[in-house]
Amino acid sequence: MKKRGQTQQFDKASFKASVKKHLVTTYAQNIETASDKHWYLAVGKALAEISTGNLLETEKRVANAQTRSVNYFSLEFLIGRLTGNNLISLGLYEQISDAVTELGFQLTDLLEQERDPALGNGGLGRLAACFMDSLAAQEFPSVGYGLHYQYGLFQQSFLNGHQIEFPDAWREAEGYPWEVQRSELNQFVGLYGDVSFYTDDEGQQHRRWNPAVTLQGIAWDLPIIGYQNQSVFPLRLWECRAPVPFNLAKFNDGDYVGAQQTQIAAGNVTKILYPNDNHDQGKVLRLTQQYFHCACSIADIICRHLKNGHEINSLSKFEAIQLNDTHPTIAIPELMRVLLDDHQLSWDDAWAIVSKTFAYTNHTLLPEALETWSEALIGELLPRHLEIIFEINHRLMAQVEAKWPGNNEIKRKLSIIAEGQSRMVRMANLCVASTYAVNGVAALHSELVKRDLFPEFDELFPGRLQNVTNGITPRRWLKYCNPQLSALISEKIGTEWPAHLEQLEAIAQFATDTQFQQRFAEIKKQNKQRFADWVADNLDIELDTNAIFDVQIKRLHEYKRQHLNLLHILSLYHRLLNDPTFDMHPRVFIFAAKAAPGYALAKDIIYAINKVADKVNNDPRLNGKLKVVFVPDYRVSLAEIIIPAADVSEQISTAGKEASGTGNMKLALNGALTIGTMDGANVEIREEVGDDNIFIFGLLVDDVEKLKAEGYNPHTYYEQDSLLKASIDLLDNNEFDATDCAAFSNIRHNLLEGGDPYLVLADFADYVNAHNRIDAEYHNQTQWVKKTILNTALVGKFSSDRSIRDYVNNIWHLTALPQ
Ligand code: CBF
Secondary structure, X not given: OOOOOOOOOOOXXXXXXXXXXXXXXXOOOOOOOOOHHHHHHHHHHHHHHHHHHHHHHHHHHHXXXXXXXXXXXXXXXXXXXXXXXXXXXXXXXHHHHHHHXXXXXXXXXXXXXXXXXXXXXXXXXXXXXXXXXXXXXXXXXXXXXXXXXXXXXXXXXXEOOEEEEEEEOOOOOOOOOOOEEOHHHXXXXXXXOEEEEEEOOOOOEEEEEEOOEEEEEEEEEEEEEOOOOOOEEEEEEEEEEOOOOOOHHHHHOOOOOHHHHHHHHHHHHOOEOOOOOOOOOOOHHHHHHHHHHHHHHHHHHHHHHHHXXXXXXHHHHHEEEEEEOOOOOOXXXXXXXXXXXXXXXXXXXXXXXXXXXXXXXXXOOOHHHOOEEEHHHHHHHOHHHHHHHHHHHHHHHHHHHHHOOOOHHHHHHHOOEEOXXXXXXXXXXXXXXXXXXXXXXXXXXXXXXXXXXXXXXXXXXXXXXXXXXXXXXXXXXXXXXXXXXHHHHHHHHOOOHHHOHHHHHHHHHHOOOHHHHHHHHHHHHHHHHHHHHXXXXXXXXXXXXXXXXXXXXXXXXXXXXXXXXXXXXXXXXXXXXXXXXXXXXXXXXXXXXXXXXXXXXXXXHHHHHHHHHHHHHOOHHHOOOEEEEEXXXXXXXXXXXXXXXXXXXXXXXXXXXXXXXXXXXXXXXXXXXXXXXXXXXXXXXXXXXXHHHOEEOOOOHHHXXXXXXXXXXXXXXXXXXXXXXXXXXXXXXXXXXXXXXXXXXXXXXXXXXXXXXXXXXHHHHHHHXXXXXXXHHHHXXXXXXXXXXXXXXXXXXXXXXXXXXXXXXXXXXXXXXXX
């Protein structure tokens, strides 16, 4: 094993031979005629030989180290393409690029062949991917546990401006070159059935779950390659299959469908990623997915623990489990069940382990995203787990009674079971009651978790509620996606910054250096050109790179307020056409966003933006001052092109609604200036970059609450602000769509008659002012470039390496692997 900081040993000749071997033997291609795609697959396979070897080696080192590991449980890992990023982590980018050139190809072309593994919806899943990268980079023993969805997040395209969705078969027919099946780790999982008593040889009574259905969990490992340290940790994804996939007797009787029924049913469990971001759907299949994920993962952890020679009682000493949101909460009663029923521990002993093993991250305050499951459904699918949940609740209620005697109001609030017509299990309450640490994901969000969501829990369990501000991996989100800026930074401050992002502060000294400013600005221009070329090639829209590139890329959601951005665009359109005194620097508004397929208003907003884009991009009266681009099928690999090209980053959620945001961090790191509300991590970005280098606007959290309490009336704003009125009226006069203007009037209706739940109208005037400041300040290019340099320099705090160290020091208590 080599020392940290050294790169993987590499022999070009044998690498090339391995690529050719895979091309022929794995993919059955002729070297002379194979397509780029097959070459990419073969390169991936040849590289995976290195990473799989290192994965097994790292597993041994973890076992020998006898230290605690973290198990990151998440229903989503939005990892993005692995090949390019893995080359950076292996430290082999240049060597492989040379080798591929000698084989007759451009590495960048081959990398474009990889389909994004879109195994997540948005921020939560991408955060999990950044965290895995940072755990590996710092060599903290870790396993990511997720699901091996057959179809990832749907592919989006636009048909006459409307979103349409297609299944995303991310693995393609040939399979994904980076994954390896670990059949020795496969698990069995029960479902349904009943619970019975039995008496053991010593006369002790026990509970036993007799599942009616059994599923098989197939383990697939993806390598998480530590940045230039040769450690590789697994992202373990479970695929669901039937233990007996095929009924030959039925087939022989001519019942061809019946013969495969169990396999079809099992396959459905991991068929598809639910496409909802920040929204709970309450479907049986989703609970089955959650349980399947948790049961396989808990079983795997216990197998590893016992295999490493430890007693079951010492589980929490060696294993921490982080629940990424409430989605894997059912792991809590599952571990209790295993300890009570399979290992026959007493309740107190089992609880002592469970409550020292689990920690929970809350990612949202939105009520529609706080998961609840019907008691009846849990009882049917997981009867033993429901009993255990009742017992946890019973004991919780006893603690509440002891603290607030006779206070039924608090009991009702904290109870894991919500009373009502149909009783519901509140997963967040179960998490807070059963874990030793609960964290929010940005300072403001964590304060609101304490103040608004769980104030009584905070009193009952002092110190349990904490904050860990989110972060992003600098490897993917600067070094890989912005190679020219990375090279410039390395030239000035050395090459250590990707592993120590706080070092970027040293480039602040060059913020006023004319030569540095020119080079920084030139790189931004080239990145804008790269994106403009992509847009020209793929969307047939010409963009002028002298324009301000103003970017809003994130899931489509009312609270994120893409419609506020749209109203501002309409206001510019109105002013350009009606106010001869008005002028502005040319601006390109760039959107990318997927809407959940069932979210009608979100889809209307996409449609409206597309229609406005059609009109303004082709209206000669606007003199090219205003362009709008809605990039279809937003995904990690597109973010990698858009983010380095951004001048302005739109982070405009209603205050109190965006838990953190991480796109805000990526854009600032790449030198975009934020226009944002005092929400989520914007607050901390402002603290870091300083008031002069960010455009803050809008109501604060307390203002929002006050305004709502006073009885917010959007009509007042509409009547009093003529620019707002003109912009909203543009939604209702067929200006952009003569055939189908329902989407426009739905948006207008939501904002006026619908009460404008996210206070778009209340923030409009201040938002327009902030944009006017941007326009004015962009004219002074020297000042502008200085601000962009300072953004890059001063956001080192938002490295996910720092987030992981916060988790390690304050929650997980891990030690890095020894060399
Ligand atoms: O913490 C990561 C991200 O999670 C969300 O995307 C989520 O799904 N709850 C939040 O909406 C983001 O604010 C947050 O950055």
